Amino acid sequence: MGRIRGWQRRHWRDRSKAERVELQTLGTWYFTTWFFSFAWLALPLLSAVENRPGPLLVGGLLMLAGAVQCAEANRRTRPVLDHYLGRAVLPPRALYPAGALLAFNLALDLVLAVLGGADAVTVRLCMGAALLPFGMLYGLVVPIRSFLRHSALLAVLLMAVFGWAEPDAAGILMIGVLTAFATCFSLFACRCSAWNLAVLWEAERAGEVEARLAVAEERLRFGRDLHDVMGRNLAVIALKSELAVQLARRGRPEAVEQMIEVQRIAQDSQREVRAVVRGYREADLGIELAGAQGVLRAAGIACEVSGEAGGLPPEVQSALGWVVRESTTNVLRHGDAGRCSVALRISGERVVLTVENDGAGSCVPESGGGSGLTGLRERLRGVDGTLEAGFVGAGVFRVVAEVPLSGKAAVREVTS
Structure with a gap:
């Protein structure tokens, strides 16, 4: 020690x-x-x-x-x-x-x-x-x-x-x-x-140690996502490039078509990597709620989850799932919380997610590049949602995300 x-x-x-x-x-x-x-x-x-x-x-x-x-x-x-x-x-x-x-x-x-x-x-x-x-x-x-x-x-x-x-x-x-x-x-x-x-x-x-394990698990998940996106595409690019070289050596015009295909796959890969880095892949809200409760309890933080994610549109679940994941990670990494509550409810035509903890300093750090409050607001804007975060009492930090049920059909891609 x-x-x-x-x-x-x-x-x-x-x-x-x-x-x-x-x-x-x-x-x-x-x-x-x-x-x-x-x-x-x-x-x-x-x-x-x-x-x-x-x-x-x-x-x-x-x-x-x-x-x-x-x-x-x-x-x-x-x-x-x-x-x-x-x-x-x-x-x-x-x-x-x-x-x-x-x-x-x-x-x-x-x-x-x-x-x-x-x-x-x-x-x-x-x-x-x-x-x-x-x-x-x-x-x-x-x-x-x-x-x-x-x-x-x-x-x-x-x-x-x-x-x-x-x-x-x-x-x-x-x-x-x-x-x-x-x-x-x-x-x-x-x-x-x-x-x-x-x-x-x-x-x-x-x-x-639990917090570091949670961060390490998140990094492994990101690595798996990146491998899933790039592994197959890079293999196809390598094969088509080799085929284009062989065709070009023989003077075959099909070499141009193969290189055009390589260019298309490379562009698709670039977009997919950008989506992974900015966290725009689908996240299941139900899984995220259960995972947040398990990780926080393992770290000695009393966690109460209320509300059901079933029946919500996929794009709404994905956006709110990222709010749960980011908020949970930052409670572990930046705070000194003893209690955390996650509440999901439907208010009119909007879904409201509230994450509240009593750890002073457990706010999500403001940073660009798709992380922290900036990244969460960027994701929620893709489904016409809003995010509010701040202290509501002595050492109590609250994150409130609202997403309309009739939001956009998919999360919009944000170019870098």
């Missing part, structure tokens, strides 16, 4: 779902680190520390070291997440500064307890505030069993040391509870969120 480049400079609407969730998760982790430091360290110390030089000095150092620890945790959060998601390898000593700050904060907390500079509850809360920033990082780096084993050893060590400083059963039990809370919080709040992110990225990669 490649790391996202330039994510800081991109607008929220330009991000994929996975990028949005990841950014929100990182922001929550950043906030959580400072929240616990403020609620469990700063507030208790400001209200409970003894007004003596020793406790005041230790308390001030604790608050300063806690702020530095939070800043270091925030600095290492993204590299640790990238390591967990397999985007980058975390250097072996990357967490050494965070570990040293944890040890320093715990030592200051122990000194505060020995000096009697604050009540037992405040001392324990300060210890918990020191454990959480490091636990949130360490829980993503090592396996779960190792994390639980190391947390249990740390809990026993802290209970023994602080129990020596303040031999109180309730206080020792509180140390164990706070260590268990920090362990569980790091696993359930952070590691579970990271696991959900990994699953979401995997699903998004699968969707991208």
Whole structure:
């Protein structure tokens, strides 16, 4: 999985779902680190520390070291997440500064307890505030069993040391509870969120693969159409040209007729290739509707199709079939849709096809040469149809094609 480049400079609407969730998760982790430091360290110390030089000095150092620890945790959060998601390898000593700050904060907390500079509850809360920033990082780096084993050893060590400083059963039990809370919080709040992110990225990669497969299938279809058009004609041209050469060498006047036939076939081939390139071959609307539903659902996009294509004139089905195909392809390639609806209905003497999706940016790009909105409008003009496309709400894009039932009998060829 490649790391996202330039994510800081991109607008929220330009991000994929996975990028949005990841950014929100990182922001929550950043906030959580400072929240616990403020609620469990700063507030208790400001209200409970003894007004003596020793406790005041230790308390001030604790608050300063806690702020530095939070800043270091925030600095290492993204590299640790990238390591967990397999985007980058975390250097072996990357967490050494965070570990040293944890040890320093715990030592200051122990000194505060020995000096009697604050009540037992405040001392324990300060210890918990020191454990959480490091636990949130360490829980993503090592396996779960190792994390639980190391947390249990740390809990026993802290209970023994602080129990020596303040031999109180309730206080020792509180140390164990706070260590268990920090362990569980790091696993359930952070590691579970990271696991959900990994699953979401995997699903998004699968969707991208489906989109690429859909594009590749469209290219194969185009290649087959081109082969069907040109294969036979080129074979006939080659045979007739060879025959004309043989007749010309013998001085036979039939050579001219053969070359005239070669010229006619070449001109027909040129027109047929032009029709294939511009997509003017017949497209079955029923097949296109079923194919669009299958491809979108395979890509993880909920697709609802309503209406029947049976009974419509062939030229109407062909024109609207291309609208369905182009719109579906662009939902896969350009959008971030979670839902797409395709509705076909008859309104008076006109057939109305509506394709709507909730993927911001999934509009068909304007481009010439028979692609995008330009190409669709060109096809619909061939049957006296119209096309409207644009955003109709926050992130909702709609394509509406209307074709008269009494339209022209065939799609007109458009010369280049």
